[in-house]
Amino acid sequence: MSASKKISKKDIVKILSQWNQEFAVLVPSKEGDVTRMARWDGKDTGFMDSHRNTVQPVKANFFPPMEEMFSFQKNKEGYHIELASPDEHKLLIFAIRPCDANALAILDMAFKDGYEDPYYLSRRKGTVLIGLGCTNPYGSCFCTSMGGSPFDSTNVDIMLTDIGNEFLIEEITEAGKELVARTEELEEAKKTDEAKAKQVKETSYNKVTRKIDTRDIDKKLLASFENKDYWEKVSAKCISCGICTFLCPTCYCFDINDDLLKKQGARFRSWDSCAFPVYTRMPMENPRVEKWRRVRQKVCHKFEFFPMSFGSIACVGCGRCIRLCPVNWDITQTIESVPEIT
């Protein structure tokens, strides 16, 4: 890809302000010391200091922890159902990391398939992703083992490389090209900039030291499906909370519940997790009472079932689950420990 422009870091407010006319610009923000992508307030540049990925994944901006599906009212004529009016703004996400962008591509497959999910897809439509490559990966990152890399530009419209005082711009999609074309106050990039960017990318790639081998992992998992001893050992320290699921950029299970106050209410969907026993609980039986079955479901869904249906492992190697698990349960250790097929 050719790079011809760059953003000078001191001009960042000017650039984002232009984009803010057309889009709802989201930047890495902090709330209560928890980082997430949130609406840029128009002047703050604190996000320029954030040199790592956010705690809350970008999925939360398209598939939020809680959203109203519709509201209803009851009057003399009966029930009347109403949809909330959709948000008119298109989103522009600034400094999305390659792993989170790849995760959106995975979620797109799930939410488009069969019956299209109107809530997720209407937010996704027209979104522009400005990727920022990772020059300082976490010790928990393993994107290079999951088909990605710190500078993987497969699913972004523009890829930015931090070369010191500037971000070098690479136009990836048509939408990215068009955006660059109509943005003012960009600087011309020099040959030395491109050389520097190349070096930055190589150094960053080598900083990802956590690696796993996922060859034939789907077959291995299928062969070990009934190996109760193995799954009991693997699941022993899990405490069945929802952290790994909720903070995973590719997990998308949800719950649907109604709220009622007198004669009006709303139906909400909210994040749910296969780690919870109540997830599959029916009044008469629960197929996953035992913790080892739930842990098995988590691992097999991501590394075997989802690939069977969609051709892609549902994990981008962002490492949030490893970093934030209260007991440091580690999916990479589990994948490496799945028995070989005999």
Add this chain to the structure above:
Amino acid sequence: MTVTDMSQRKKFFANDNVYLPHIAIIEKVIDETPGVKTFHFNFKDEKLRKEFSFNSGQFAEYSVLGVGEAPFCISSSPSRSDHLEFATQQVGKVTNALHRLGVGAEIGFRGPYGNGFPLDFLQGKNLVFVGGGIGLAPLRSLIWNAIDNRDKYENIDIIYGARSPDDLCFKYDLDAWDKDKTINITSTIDKEDKSWSGRVGFVPKVLEEVAPSASNTVAIVCGPPVMIRFTFPVLIKLGFTPEQMITTLEKKMKCGIGKCGRCNIGNLYVCRDGPVFTYAQIKNFVSSEY
């Protein structure tokens, strides 16, 4: 993309949004057993009433708005479409709310979902229906469908049982099928009961005694999970191949359309790739999860 081709499925969306329920009005409530009721209903919207269609074995998500939503099969037959029916046992929050509703009450309806029974595959064959308790609900949709298209199918055998005479559902159907000379029905209850002069024994055992021929036959099984698990070995003993055995499964469901994740068996979603499965499909998998 995914396992099942969804392109032929009929979609009746309200406002282009698959999660929005249509409003339906309850027209009749039948007490099947203590704890089980059948509801007859029709859509409020005239146009939808005329256009709606479904296949036997498909289900829908029924709402009591403000309480919640739950999946039940459509228990009426597509061949008798002046109204729609579903049956439910009172077991939790949503079903308790449903059972409190009477004629004229409004419910939400999203559907039809699921794959339905494979009518093309069943055509020209002998059909053996094996049902237990409220499991007869999806089967009766297909049974009436088959009766209304009788010449498409060969022999029809029904083996149906419940815990006690009081627990037999759809007694009016059982009487009607008993009178129908083109069908063989064997009803049974689990344990001896003074008010019952018919057969006694668990459904799988009675199936073994009735011993229908496996030649050019498809067995369609629905009932409590424990009944299904014991029925399959009997069918195998009788010579049925895994492709000749069909069942319809039940799982906790919320979205009903293969998105929320909870009804999966492996990479299949019971709501989207089922609920009708052949034994061949599920036997590989999850000996303990269906």
Add this chain to the structure above:
Amino acid sequence: MKNSEIEQRLRQEAKALLEQGKVDYIVGYEAGSLKFTTTPLITRNKDDVERLIVSPFIVNNLSVYLAEIKGRVGIAAKGCDSRSIVNLMQDNKIAREDVVIMGIPCPGLIDLKKIELLLGKDRDELDSVTRDNDRAVITIDGKEKDFPMAEVLFDNCLECEFPVPRESDVLLGEPCALVTGEVSKKTGIKELEAMPRRERWNYWKEEFSRCIRCYACRNVCPACFCQRCFVEESEPQWVSPTPKWQDNLMFQVTRNIHVAGRCTDCGECERACPMNIPLRSLAKKMYDIVDELFQYKAGTDKNASPLLTAYEAIEAEDFIR
């Protein structure tokens, strides 16, 4: 006593317990998969005990596993953990004879979140973090920085009253000096109580708007062992499963009430929360109220009746008016 000595004794003790068939499982800490992090080790295999470690980062309250492990367990327990174990015995979740408590006197654990905030760096960017008496020595890019321990210990460690396990079968080290200090100013109980009511309400409304109902706070807590938590009930539905701030707040407050008299201030709830909600401020307030009203500190006396589930006729009834 140095951690390495306690560690050696722990390994010896654990191995002996398994070899002599006195326990079926050993539950302790081993090195985690991230820098400085430790992780629970649950094993039946005597060769695995070589992986057991003792370090300033052994944060987990391992007693949370006791109720679910079927068999006799040899468990490594710090002061607060041993109190949780006593609670479980009082609640009849485990029998005393089924547990061998290997007590670890604890001088306080280092809160990596505090270090990250002080240095503006994440933990994997640090070379080393070690304890040198009352100072924490941190090396970054070869350069050393040190802080008073009081600035880097967990809040609950700064307020610890029982660093030496009160109940144990074997004590693996000598009692150690406590380091006390001021807990984090922003979220301390004193600061919150000084806020006017409306401001305090808005504070908690904002904090609980971040809650995503991952239930990590509930699941790390050894006192939360209900098979079916009240949030999972649908008839009646006490609290909505949807994470609205009102329901989130109700969930946490109700949880605090449910564990009142059994919470040992191990601090795990706050540490586990991925949204940095100051849960310990609520938990510790409840802990203080229990102490004030009943002069009772959970898990310090294994012969005591559980506070809120035992009734004695002589109890004051001044709440009945």
